[in-house]
Amino acid sequence: MLVLTRKAGESLVIDGQITVSVLGVDGERIRLGIQAPPHILVLRQELVKEVQVENCRAARKQPIAMNGIVLSPLAPAGVQASKAGSVAS
Amino acid sequence: MHSSIPTVMERRSSRANRPRRVDFPEGLIGCESWRSFELRVEPEQPMISVLQCLDDPEACFLLVDPFNLIPDYRVRLTASDREFLRLGDVEEPAVFCTLTVNEDEGMITANLLGPLAINKRTGLGRQLVQSATDYSARHRVGSYVREVQDAGSDAQGG
Numbered sequence: 001m002l003v004l005t006r007k008a009g010e011s012l013v014i015d016g017q018i019t020v021s022v023l024g025v026d027g028e029r030i031r032l033g034i035q036a037p038p039h040i041l042v043l044r045q046e047l048v049k050e051v052q053v054e055n056c057r058a059a060r061k062q063p064i065a066m067n068g069i070v071l072s073p074l075a076p077a078g079v080q081a082s083k084a085g086s087v088a089s
Numbered sequence: 090m091h092s093s094i095p096t097v098m099e100r101r102s103s104r105a106n107r108p109r110r111v112d113f114p115e116g117l118i119g120c121e122s123w124r125s126f127e128l129r130v131e132p133e134q135p136m137i138s139v140l141q142c143l144d145d146p147e148a149c150f151l152l153v154d155p156f157n158l159i160p161d162y163r164v165r166l167t168a169s170d171r172e173f174l175r176l177g178d179v180e181e182p183a184v185f186c187t188l189t190v191n192e193d194e195g196m197i198t199a200n201l202l203g204p205l206a207i208n209k210r211t212g213l214g215r216q217l218v219q220s221a222t223d224y225s226a227r228h229r230v231g232s233y234v235r236e237v238q239d240a241g242s243d244a245q246g247g
Binding site: 038039041051056058070 | 117119123131133134136137142147148150158168172187188189190192200203218227230232233235236
């Protein structure tokens with residue numbers, strides 16, 4: 001791994017087309033600005049990891065009794081998971 | 090090239106129930122060797138499709154059309170995704186989410202964070218990451234009810 005030290009306001013250029021700038025540092029948090037051509041996908045790594053882990057969990061080795069599956073149309077997509085612990089009032 | 094003669098069962102089933110070849114040239118995320126698949130509608134559960142990996146017989150996915158379960162679900166396709174999937178200007182892909190069945194907890198979740206987009210014409214697919222949302226990879230969408238007769242139950246002596 002290439003390791004570089006940068007200060008706020010400094011940047012680096014990758015392959016002549018991607019610019020990563022350190023916009024600011026606030027305690028543990030570093031604000032980065034990324035300029036890249038539209039075909040370059042920039043993702044937070046933990047999201048990629050989550051999808052990867054879920055792919056492995058979802059891949060079935062054995063068939064399942066289809067009649068045991070009960071699907072229910074549910075609440076809006078953004079709400080549910082983050083409130084997993086709360087009980088409906 | 091001649092197509093094979095359909096069997097009695099194939100002739101009886103509707104066209105939609107026939108397996109459809111689907112290719113993910115990049116593989117699935119984190120599982121890059123899983124590239125070639127067969128997709129078929131599960132006759133017992135019309136809301137579920139089965140995606141069987143041809144590269145690994147032990148990798149089989151249950152898929153749902155998320156819009157059937159979560160009416161406000163939105164998928165964001167980038168220009169690069171559209172190009173990769175070779176979609177026409179007004180062409181929309183089929184979108185599926187994988188289901189994870191947790192048999193012990195009797196829970197079924199859908200991966201809304203990493204949906205699968207498939208070109209309906211060509212069967213070309215790509216797994217997306219919906220990074221600009223707070224969609225969960227484990228969004229609960231149902232229950233799994235194990236059959237009452239469980240062969241695994243042990244008797245406690247006597």
